[in-house]
Amino acid sequence: MLGKIGLLVLAFVVGAVWLVVLRLKDVPLLPLVAYGLLLLGLVAGLLWPGVFGRRVTRRRVLTFVGGPVGLGTLGLYLAVVYYVTDLPVLVALAAAVCLVEGVAVLLRGRRGAGGSGGRHTRRAFLAGGAGLVLGVLSGLSVGHVERQRRELSARREQERQAATRAPSSRRRIVDDAVRVFPIHTGDTIVTYGQFYGGLDGWEGLNGYVRTLVDKAQIAVPVYAYLIDHPRHGLMLVDTGVNWEQAHDHDGYYDMTSRLLTQRDEYRMTPGQDLRVQLARLGYDAKEITTVFLTHVHDDHAGGLRYLPQATVVMDRRDWEYGVLYPHSFDLVKDNLSFPAFDSGALGAFPGSQDHFGDGSLVLLPTPGHSPGHMCVLLRLDAGSVLFMGDTLYTLPHLATGQVRQMTIGGPDTVHQIEAARRIQHLLASDPGTVPLFAHDNTRYQSDLVASAFAQGVLGEAGLRELRTHMEAVLTPDWRLRPGHAPRFVPPASGTGSGRVEFR
Structure with a gap:
């Protein structure tokens, strides 16, 4: 009995995770509830078949409950997870099932008596034949999938080349100035509460659960930053998302990652491709020598696929404990550099890393959003810029007592708020x-x-304008001034992404 209860608990946990994943993939609630009840009935019926009646056996439970559950699982998988690259695997699995069934039927026939042996032999022959046919089809489907993938890749490359030749392209400027170029690599679709609801219960496990049921979504930009430094070469702070993430999402991610992500989580036009924007500015992605990765999340690391030659500087804690998707790091995993943060204190930051040893670029640990999140401070001729990563999403988020993004909860939330206050101190003191x-x-x-x-080039006028706007949005004690509090505006059609107003 204890063993059965343990199996029931295990099945309940696995089933609950599966149902949560399906809800994340926007499966309607009513069919999800019906499917969940069938799953529960199947598990209970297999463990205690008598609950359905004295004459009910496990075989009948499998036939009358397991059949609908199997078909429902297959249908939901095909609807929300399936991608063409899965075809050879699925057909191969079906072939294996047929071959195993054939062997099992043949063995049962040999143990049987009377005239049942011939019948079992025929069934085994049919099952084995079906398995062989499906095995051949699985092999043939591999070539079909590869051709489809090559055609898709060729179309993407044509679009990228056409976007690169756009009239807005310009020549690279070569002088002694440190230059910074914001690069908008598309948008990501997030829940409004995830972005702005950290003070309204969007924290920790509760916040993640709310992202499953709350569909008030907004599109927010994803920025990387190019640094052209006269002494240290070409560098990037973060890399944004790549073309495949936005336009071939299911092909980019493996089956497990597909379960945990949304197919439409990224949007990107051909002109927003990182390689296209670098080319339009007169640069080549192959010239990038260093990437400072604020953290490992995929909307910041996707562009690493285009930069196999670059050294990637990131906090070791993020590499070891952060939530990363290996495919984005496949080409650079041997080029990682982990700062020691042993260059001494900088303002309110107890530790820092003077990366080049000349004070031109300093790394600041700001854990919380991820275990090893860091910010990057770059010295310019007219002043300095602080690349925030995801410590704070927007300028209004500097008002940490009024606007907050969803946080992980517990000590991580405390660390993130501490990092935000250190940033406030840095901006106020300089x-x-x-x-x-x-x-x-x-x-x-x-x-x-x-x-x-x-x-x-950030000139004195540009610096003054940015600081003036900061002071118009935020008071000296980091409160929002009137007219700058975010508010969600639903889409006019009732579906799709809403927008944010500031009042």
């Missing part, structure tokens, strides 16, 4: 420093940052 965000969906990023860095 009026020549301005923040640059990875996901800012406000006018600060779309208008002012875009204008100030249009030529890559």
